[in-house]
Amino acid sequence: MKKLILTLLLITSICFAEFDARKEIIKFMEGNPGLEKYLTAPVTVMHTDTGCLSIKDEGIFAFQHELLSAEVSADPNVAVDENVKIPAKADKLVVVVHGWMDKGQNSWPSEMAAAIAHRVDPNEWVCGSYDWKGGSVVFISVQAAEYARDIAGPRLAKAILALGTDFKHVHLIGHSAGSWAINGTAKTIAAARSETQFHLTFLDAYVPERWDPDVLGRIFDDAKKQKSQVWAEQYYTKDITWKLTEHDLKYAHNVDISAIDPLFSEHEFPYRWYAATATGTYSRWDEKKEPIYTHSGEIDYGFARSLESGEKNWKKSRKLKLNNPAIRIKKKDK
Numbered sequence: 001m002k003k004l005i006l007t008l009l010l011i012t013s014i015c016f017a018e019f020d021a022r023k024e025i026i027k028f029m030e031g032n033p034g035l036e037k038y039l040t041a042p043v044t045v046m047h048t049d050t051g052c053l054s055i056k057d058e059g060i061f062a063f064q065h066e067l068l069s070a071e072v073s074a075d076p077n078v079a080v081d082e083n084v085k086i087p088a089k090a091d092k093l094v095v096v097v098h099g100w101m102d103k104g105q106n107s108w109p110s111e112m113a114a115a116i117a118h119r120v121d122p123n124e125w126v127c128g129s130y131d132w133k134g135g136s137v138v139f140i141s142v143q144a145a146e147y148a149r150d151i152a153g154p155r156l157a158k159a160i161l162a163l164g165t166d167f168k169h170v171h172l173i174g175h176s177a178g179s180w181a182i183n184g185t186a187k188t189i190a191a192a193r194s195e196t197q198f199h200l201t202f203l204d205a206y207v208p209e210r211w212d213p214d215v216l217g218r219i220f221d222d223a224k225k226q227k228s229q230v231w232a233e234q235y236y237t238k239d240i241t242w243k244l245t246e247h248d249l250k251y252a253h254n255v256d257i258s259a260i261d262p263l264f265s266e267h268e269f270p271y272r273w274y275a276a277t278a279t280g281t282y283s284r285w286d287e288k289k290e291p292i293y294t295h296s297g298e299i300d301y302g303f304a305r306s307l308e309s310g311e312k313n314w315k316k317s318r319k320l321k322l323n324n325p326a327i328r329i330k331k332k333d334k
Helices: 002-013 019-030 033-039 061-067 108-117 141-162 178-192 223-229 269-279 311-318
Strands: 043-047 053-057 078-080 092-097 125-131 169-175 197-203 230-236 253-256
Touching: 019 033, 019 061, 033 061, 043 141, 053 141, 061 141, 078 141, 092 108, 092 141, 092 178, 108 125, 108 269, 141 178, 169 178, 169 269, 178 197, 197 269, 223 230, 230 269, 230 311
Parallel strands: 043 078, 053 125, 092 125, 092 169, 169 197, 197 230, 230 253
Antiparallel strands: 043 053
């Protein structure tokens, strides 16, 4: 533990140091078995008690982002538990991803994955959650977004590819800074399997100042492939995060759900609402009796817009306009 603390202090002190200093610390860690494991942090994949996948990035921001290069860290060793078995006919995948200062294992992402698993055919769908808390639990939100974009996203993609299943449809759900993780995941998978169809659900996507929001949702450079193989949606609230999460994304269908928050608009509400649209009830104690509003006109939003809810609904989603001024869901339409 003393060696780990010393190493962390050294890394902090060389954030702007010459590369040679970094190489010396890496060399030092490689020569100490107790520290070397932090450099080679894998991504692990196993089944949970619910039958869903638990995908966990063992990386830590200070090591994978600050000490090593993103290129090195984005290509991890993936350890798939021997008990993980993907049904032969399963060709569709959904993975839920948390954001800054959050975690995936034994938290809302794994709960949402389990809720979705109850709504789909287990022979066709694989459901899971992604835990990258080693990169998300940092002091500054932009650091979490950097880790998500450069490391967590590609690492999740490598774990999915390591399963050896050629998923035809991949639905990625990401909250806040996790939006950059799901975007990076989709781009990495698309580079390896260009015929994959993607559904991206951004929940209050966090876009740091001076970052280009138009990056989110754009998976293919080819306009035809982008249109035919990607559909994205962004659900946001006008909360304390202000304009950092209130973006009408160019490559997404945008929906403002501020007016239907039972209490007051907050950054976490979109993921609680999305889960509720799948289960039929809010899970938090103070929201359990609250009605769930999902409609704007004739369109039912949330889980209903996914392929998991049926082919007919998914085809309807694909026809919804992208780059739109946000549709507003109001309490008068339940």
